[in-house]
Amino acid sequence: MSDGELIGSYIVPVHPHTVLAPEQNEGWGRLRAAYDAAAQRIKESEADLLIIYSTTWPSIIGHQIIADPNPEWVMVDHDFHELGSIPYSFNIDEKFAHAWNEANEKRGLKSRTVAYHGFPIDVGSVVALKLLNPDNAIPAVIVSSNVYANRAETTVLAKACMDVVKATGRKAIAITAMSLSNRMFTKPIEPKDDRIHSLKDDEWNRKILELLGEGRLEDVGQLSRTIHRQIRVNKVVAFKPMWWLSGMNSNRNNLTGEVLAYEALHGAGGAVVHLDPTPSGTGDIEYDEDDVEYFAGERNVLDGDQFETQDIESLKVEVPLGKPQKNGPALWEPTESKDSVNSEAAPKPVGAYPHARRVGDLLYLSGVGPRQPGTNAIPGGPIHDGDGKPLNYDIKAQTQAVVDNITRILEEAGGTINDVLDVTSFLVDMDRDFQGYNEVWAETLGQVGPTRTTLAIRALPTPIAVEMKVIAKAPKTE
Amino acid sequence: MSKGEIVAGCLAPHPPHLVYAENPPQNEPIAEGGWEQLRWGYERLRESLADVEYDAIVLLSPHWQTYIGTHFLGLPNFKNLSVDPVFPNLFRYHYDLDIDVELAQQIHDRAADAGLAVTMMKNPDFRVDYGAITTGHMFNPSWDKPLVVISSNRSRDYYSVEVMQEMMIELGRVTREAILASGKKVVVIASNSLSHRHFTTESAIPEDMSKEHITSHAMHLWDMRMIEYFRTGQAQRILDEMPEFTEQAIAESDGGGLSWLLSTLDIPTYPGILHGYGTIIGTGNAIVEWPARNHKEASE
C-alpha cells in the first residue's frame, strides 16, 4: 500500500444560504458556484476521504469525531430557520473515525467518537458535505472544534489525523467549514442589502485571502490570534481552523492557493478557497511558534496521571509499542564509590559504573547517550525496534538529548556545561548522522569550546545513534 | 379579563446531566443517579409550586443561540429527538412540548414595539435545544403546561455585558408587561448555570460523584457571592456586578437569562429561596425561586 497523503485543502463558508437560497442574492450565488466548482475538482481528483473540521460544532470534553456510518436527520439553522430545512444523509468513514480517535489519544489528546441516532450534525458540516460531496461518493469524517483547545492541541489533532491518513494509504482532502470575519448584522436584512459588515472586516478578509492565494497557510495560522481579535465576534469557538488546516499541511507556507469566491453572508465573510499541496515557490516558511508532536497540556482535571507523555516512536499508528526494556540491555543502578558522582536526573547505566568520577581537578564522565531519565525513552526515536528492524530516527533530537544529559550530570556535581574540556563522540552511522550531529554541536557544546574527536562505531549497547565521552573541569570543593 | 401575573421567577439550570441522572422514559441513556443535591433542589422547587396555579412557563435558554436578535418558538407543538451535541452520551431525549403561541406573539410584539430585533420561529423541523428541554423537564416533568421559549440573543458576544444587559432588561420589561396584559398566570425561568468553567475530561462513569467539585476556589467565591445576593433580595447588586461576574466566573449569565429574569420580576427586593446548589462537571449551579406571588405589593 502506498503512503497516504493530503491531496488538497478547501476553506468553505458555513451559513445555509448557499444551499437554500443561492438565487436570492448574487453573492450567495457566486459562493454556490464556487462550492460547485470545488465539488467538481474533488470529483475529478483521486480523493477517497473528506475530512471536515467544523467551527460550528463546539465541544468541551476534548474533540469529538462523527462515527455513525450513515447519520440522517433534518438540519434547521438556529438563526436562518426562515430559509428552510436541510435534510441530510451522509456517508461517514466509521473506521477512519475510530482510528483517528485512537491516534489522538496516543498523542495525548482527549477525544471520543460519536455515533448516536439523531445526533445533530452542525450547520457548517451539513452545508459543506451537501455541496462538496453531493452524491456521497466519497466517505467523510467530521471533527468538532474544542472550545478550550489552544494551538498546540489543535496542531496535534491534525498530526494525529495525518498519522492515520498515512498509515491507511488515503488520498485525503481537508476541509475547514468557517467564516472569515464572523460579525453578522444583528437585525434581519433584505437579501439584496447583504454586504460585509464593515470596511475593516472586509480589509482583513482580503488580507487573509491574499495570503491564502499565495499559499501562505502557516502565516495565516500564526496570525490566528490577531485575526480573532480584529474581526471575530467572541462566539463559542475562536479562530482555530487555520491551526488545524496548517497542521494537516505540515505547517507549510508554499502551497498553491486559489480563492474561488469571497462574498458576504448576512454580513459575515464567506470564502471558498482551494489549497493545493504543489509547492508554489512563494512564501518561505518563517516558523515562529512551537512545532508540537504530542499534547501535554492542562487536561488532567480529574486524574493526575491520565495523560502521560509518550515517547515519539509510540505515536506511530500501527507500530506496536515495544517495551523499552526489551529493546536494549538491562539497566543498572549507578555504582557508588569514593569520588563517584551519580544523578537521579541522568539515565540509568547499562552496567556496573557510575555516571561520573572526580579525580583531582578533573571530572571523568561515563559515556552519555540520549536516553531520558525516568522513562528511558529516546528522544528522536530508537534506531531499531525490539526485533532489530531499523526505524527512522532524528539524530538532532538524540544529540540534543545527549547534551542535556551531560548538563544534568555536571549540574549534579555542582558544575555547569561550561566546564566541559574534551569530548569523544561516537556515531553509529557517520554518513547519515554527522551533519545533524554537527549542527546541534555547533549550537551547544560548540559554544563552550571543548576539544573534540568523532568516531564511527558499529553499535552502541542501547538502540541509540550517538554517545559522548566527556572530561570536564571538576567544580571547586569546599 | 383579570390581570395577568408572574407567580414566580426561577433560576433553573439545564446541564443535561440532571435529566440523565433522573432516568426518565424519554431519555435513552441509563444512569446510576448522580448530582442528587441539585435534583433534590429541583424537587423542592416543584413542591414549592405544587399548589400554585399558573397557565404557562416562559423560559429563556442559553443554548438556542441567536445572533440576529431574539427569537421565539412560534408553532403550537414541537416533537422530535434532542441529542446534546456536547454530551450525546448523556442526553438523547424524545420531547413533545406545547407552546403558548399567543403569549409568545404578545411578548414578541411588545419587544418589536420597543425596538428590539425579534423573530417568530415557525419552521416545524426546528429542533428545540437541550437546555430548554432539560430545564423544562426538571421543572415540570409531566409537561402539562405550555411554554414560551425565548432564544438567547448573543449581544454580549457582539458588544459587551453592559449592552447585553441593557437589551435583556428591556426584554424583561416588555415580557412582564405582556404577561400582565395577557391575563395569564405565568412562571418565568432563566435557564443558566452560575460559574461556568468546565472540566475538559469526563470520568469513565459520568455520574461518579467522587470526581465532582467546583473547578476552582475563585469560581466558588463568585457563586457564593451571587447566592448571598439572591437570598437577601439584592437583585440590583447582581445587575450591577454582572459584568465582573460574567467575565471572571465565565458565567453562563452571558446568555442574558439572569438579567432578563430579574427584570421580569421588576428587580426584586425580597429574598429568593435557594432550593439547591451543586456543581456539574465543575460548573456552579443554583436553583432559586423568587416567590413573586407573595410579594405583589412590592411591585405594584
Ligand SMILES: [Fe+2]
Ligand atoms: Fe449550558
